[in-house]
Amino acid sequence: MKNLKIVSLGACLVLMLSLLLFTSCSNDDSADAYTGAPVIESVMPSGYNADGSLKPLEPTKLVDPKNYYVIHGKGFLTATKVYFNDYDTYFRSTFVTDTDIIILVDENTPFANASNKLRVVTSRGTAEYDLMVAPPVPTFSGFNSINCEEGDEVTIKGKYFLDPVVTLAKTATEPEVPVEVVSSTLEEVVVKIPANANHRYLTVSNISGTAVSKEAIGTALYDDKLYGMQWGGPWAGKGVNFDFDGDSYQGEKSWQWEFAAWDGGNWGFNVDMTPYKAFRIAVKGAKNGQVNFSLNGGPNYVIPVTTAWVYIEIPLDKLGNPSTLSMITFQESNSDGGNTVLFDDLGFVLK
Template sequence: MKNIKIVSLTACLAWMLSLMLFSSCSNDDANAENSGGGPVIESVMPSGYNVDGSMKPLTPVTLVDPKNYYVIHGKGLLTTQKVYFNDFDTYFRPTFVTDTDIIILVDENTPFADASNQLKVVTANGTAIFDLTVAPPVPTFSGFNLINAVEGDEVTIKGKYFLDPVVTLAKTATEPEVPITIVSSSLEQIVVKIPANANHRNLAVTNISGTAVSKEAIGTALYDDKLYGMQWGGPWSGKGVNFDFDGDSYQGEKSWQWVFGGWDGGNWGFDVDMTPYKAMRIAVKGTKNGQVNFSVNGGSNYVIPVTTTWVYIEIPLSALGNPASVTMLTFQESNNDGGNTVLFDDIGFVLK
């Protein structure tokens, strides 16, 4: 779904002139017969310009996108007083109304779920009703949990605009999309059951307006509500680490809270083959602004900026020494101002 350019008053007037000419050629007799009668809606058509600058064809539709212009075409519309999409009172310019046509912008706040699926035009001579569906925005995908799910696990997807969703393992260059069973869904949450052979596949959610794909692929987490695959390690000070902090999270339900003293840090041992990956990922948030030094296998530091809001970062392996495997991760608070409390979440890997 693509929004059209915001059009100028001159462009709108040009549409009106073209519509008036269209109407005068095709509806003179009908208008004469309808004079003084109740309003009738015959069709709804896109109006305005495509992104490439071409004018949209006046082709009847039964599905409209918010934030786009449309022509309501019919009879007896000149005395229009109100226009409702799904019972939402929608502003229109009286100067953009003729007896046969109304040019109108569908408001972005128009409801799309549990709605009447009707367009209503109220005139001085009555009300016209037309069956019409308002499309939801394209879905947004804020995350899913648990990322390291296996066949048969139930996973919760969070985001927005999940109206009548279809969930799949996203199509790749070598693999087709695979339907996934939905256990339950609402507009902002879907619970699905993970199928076989889902490792290293992204999840996709589709509604009638488009598709959103997860940033994370299944099975690529080092931390997602818990730390995976740690073989040894801990903070140098022997304290300050909480893997089950449930006061805030970037995705899922929990985050890794680390109460750092000044220049405190820690090492954590793993054994991960990096052949499938091109980068590491991490989400970070602090009590105050600062930074954390991060390194792989004792190599050079990569400075992770810390702010008081969640920031998601993908770190190319080239910036971490191009490790063939991850055997040790090191974190060190480096504010040089006495320490910081830092939350880490969604630590893992990005596929090639």
């Protein structure tokens, strides 16, 4: 609590010093106060960077929500409203002088299809200024299909995809590769996969930052369908639906299994595990419980099941460090009569 008070006090001091600085710099020798319509001359960041350093008081044409800025000009003393992209933004009258307003850009300020204008309304008129509001850093919730190939159109889902730039992420041995954007909205981007994309992660960038996919291309065991299964099934011979479209963690479908008490099943594959360090899976149940899981009949790993989707990465050293995947085994182990469990995004995590 003491540290919080110190930080808050420091931030307030920086804001007030900024205000005093620009007030003193802007006042001329004239005793007459400015009485004309307001004028916005510049907008500058105020406060601290993430590393604790002071932000430079330099003019900008791009502001980030949830950050403080100094609106510099003249004629602000009677300010009644401030709008960023027509969004009515709260400000403290104690942070206003005739030449400066210190204001926090609201996190709900619109950034897409907006006016790109700052407006200050006073009793003597309104001032306008060309200014963009940055979107938040994008979020990347998934892409489908994960096992895509050259020329496939893939849909990326997430948020804040304003004018997105998509790439195959840089690796230790390969450079970043641009990916063609076919179409985009704020929450979906459709791209065309280039050549040599296997085992590469996708990135989506906007002017604020970059998001990277959790999954690498070509690493799915289940992504709306089960890949590479050679044999197998549930021990009870029923209860499995690979095409369940009522809920999913990623993509459009999930693997639904209506487990009887202690029921399970084995599924056969032939996968080289050399490139991987972990097995990934997302799980959700009709009720809380657990499922036993193993690779190639090796060590048992208990997967917790809750009524919300939970994404898990299981290190291969907890599953016997197999060099080849030949079999996966699931067994319901609630000890309370069974459960209905959804599985999704089964696959592998690259080293």
